[in-house]
Amino acid sequence: MVEYIDVCNEDGTSAGYSAPRSEIHEKGLWHRVVHIWIVDSNGMVLIQKRAAHKESNPSMWDISCAGHIEAGMNSKETAIKELFEELGLLYSQNDLELLFSYNKKSILNNGKYLDFEIPDVYLITLAHPLNLGTLNLQIEEVSDAKLVTPNELYQLITEENSTFAPLYDADDKPFKAHPYFKLFETLAEKFPTPTNKNLLN
Secondary structure, three states, X not given: OOOEEEEEOOOOOEEEEEEEHHHHHHHOOOEEEEEEEEEOOOOOEEEEEEXXXXXXXXXXXXXXXXXXXXXXXXXXHHHHHHHHHHHOOOOOHHHOEEEEEOOEEEEEOOOOEEEEEEEEEEEEEOOOOOOHHHOOOOOOOXXXXXXXXXXXXXXXXXXXXXXXXXXXXXXXXXHHHOOOHHHHHHHHHHOOXXXXXXXXX
């Protein structure tokens, strides 16, 4: 079945039509997606490893969960759906804390895959430790999952030749000037350890 995605303008407003997902990435059409981060009561962040056959960033570590917003769906509905489909986790929309939205342009596979997206970035803060054994990974999308500290995540995101799917363009601006730095500000506020606070310096 063909998956249709609502097309938007660069400022996030609706373009008034939808297109097949393949066309979205062939033509570089702006569209909305969700990024969901899960942090447990110990301050550990869940990351997943993308399946080896994925068209973009195969076998790289990535956000806890992410997905395209299908035509006719809203952001929070999509987040809840993707969490269940990819990880087997069931949450409510009330669990989602919207941190920020931003524009992200990626040109992959020698220009054959154009990803012009506007992610809504959410955080779910658990009141208990996360047991990886409770995850039910969708093998078509996810090959592995692990928990990392905010410091480990920061290093993964910002290091050169990283094994983490790119979240920002290092040539465009320093990471601390990027909207995604707010994730670490939020984690340091929720879990104010010396190591987490040092990430903000």
